[in-house]
Structure formats: C-alpha cells, structure tokens
Amino acid sequence: MALSREGLIEAVSAQMPAKRWKHTQGVMESAVVLAEKYGADPVKADIAAILHDVAKYWPVAEMEAVIRDNGLNIELLHHDKQLWHSEVGAFVAERDYGVSDSEIINAIRWHTSGRVGMSLLDKVVCLADYIEPGRDFPGVEYIREQAQRSLEEGLIAGFDSTISLLLSQRRVIYPLTVLSRNDLIVQL
Numbered sequence: 609m610a611l612s613r614e615g616l617i618e619a620v621s622a623q624m625p626a627k628r629w630k631h632t633q634g635v636m637e638s639a640v641v642l643a644e645k646y647g648a649d650p651v652k653a654d655i656a657a658i659l660h661d662v663a664k665y666w667p668v669a670e671m672e673a674v675i676r677d678n679g680l681n682i683e684l685l686h687h688d689k690q691l692w693h694s695e696v697g698a699f700v701a702e703r704d705y706g707v708s709d710s711e712i713i714n715a716i717r718w719h720t721s722g723r724v725g726m727s728l729l730d731k732v733v734c735l736a737d738y739i740e741p742g743r744d745f746p747g748v749e750y751i752r753e754q755a756q757r758s759l760e761e762g763l764i765a766g767f768d769s770t771i772s773l774l775l776s777q778r779r780v781i782y783p784l785t786v787l788s789r790n791d792l793i794v795q796l
C-alpha cells in the first residue's frame with residue numbers, strides 16, 4: 609500500500625546517513641522549483657526526489673541480487689556500481705513503498721544515467737540532483753546558470769561535467785549518458 613508523504617520521508621530518511629538525507633532534502637527543494645518553472649508536476653517531482661537515493665546505501669550484493677532476480681537491467685552490472693542504486697531504487701519504490709505512478713518510477717530509474725527521450729519529470733529530478741543547494745563540486749555554478757536557461761541546457765552542462773570527470777579519471781563511461789547528452793543537444 610502507498611505510504612503518505614510523511615511516511616515516505618520517515619522510511620527513506622532512516623535508510624541513509626544524515627548527510628545524504630540533507631542532500632535528498634535539497635533535491636526535493638530544487639525539484640519542486642524546477643517543476644514549477646518548467647511546467648512539470650511539483651507533487652510528483654517531490655515524491656520522486658524523496659525516493660531517488662533510497663537504495664544508495666544498500667549493500668552491493670543486495671543490489672546485484674535485486675537486479676538479477678527481478679529481470680532488471682543486467683547490463684548495469686558491467687558498469688560502475690554507483691549506477692545501480694537508481695535501477696534498484698525505482699524497483700523498491702514500487703515494491704516496498706507502493707509507488708504506482710510510472711512517471712515517478714521512471715524519474716527515479718533514470719536520475720543518474722539519463723536516457724534517450726527523457727520525460728519532463730526525468731529531466732527535473734536529474735537536474736535537481738546536480739544543482740541542489742548543498743552541491744559544491746567544481747562547475748556547479750555553471751550548471752545552475754544553464755538550468756535557468758532551460759532544462760536541456762542545464763542537463764547538457766550536468767552530463768558534460770560527469771563525462772569530463774570520468775574522462776579525466778580514465779574511467780569507463782556508461783554509454784547511455786553520452787546518448788542522453790546527444791539526445792538533449794538535438795532537442796535544443
């Protein structure tokens with residue numbers, strides 16, 4: 609059964625350290641602001657933001673088991689483990705927290721990698737994750753400026769910063785993020 613908003617907050621905040629919950633509160637704030645600015649549903653943006661990192665602190669073996677046992681995206685297992693929590697989070701939001709709205713589930717699922725053909729809500733939650741007030745990584749101010757221009761400009765700047773960081777560290781890039789970034793450029 610679906611939990612109330614307060615029930616969700618209580619359950620999700622108990623699954624993560626205080627610092628990550630503070631980040632989540634920042635994403636909630638930014639997601640609602642972006643939703644209102646760009647015409648997405650602020651109530652859905654808020655719920656997706658509350659849940660977006662619900663699986664972030666799950667043990668790796670448990671995330672892997674959920675992905676394997678439930679026919680989720682197996683390809684992720686060949687990529688950075690940091691990418692797994694979005695897929696697992698989307699699954700548990702539905703299974704354990706009773707979220708049945710597919711727009712919310714998708715915004716959770718695609719909040720790290722992006723996807724080709726991101727929905728309005730996907731864009732809002734993914735961009736809010738980059739620019740929430742607690743973020744202070746190099747380049748975040750530029751992403752915030754671009755977010756004022758459009759969701760697409762903000763996300764391109766966000767994905768570019770992730771891709772640049774991964775390149776500079778000689779790490780594997782999950783290809784969907786490159787495809788998402790290209791897809792957003794085509795939409796400009």
Ligand SMILES: Nc1ncnc2c1ncn2[C@@H]1O[C@H](COP(=O)(O)OP(=O)(O)O)[C@@H](O)[C@H]1O
Binds near residue numbers: 719
């Ligand atoms: N396309 C990608 N390919 C490989 N690794 C990625 C990709 N996107 C994100 N990551 C990794 O996942 C980490 C977590 O991303 P995210 O969940 O958005 O950030 P945070 O943990 O700061 O909320 C990034 O810091 C990066 O190491």
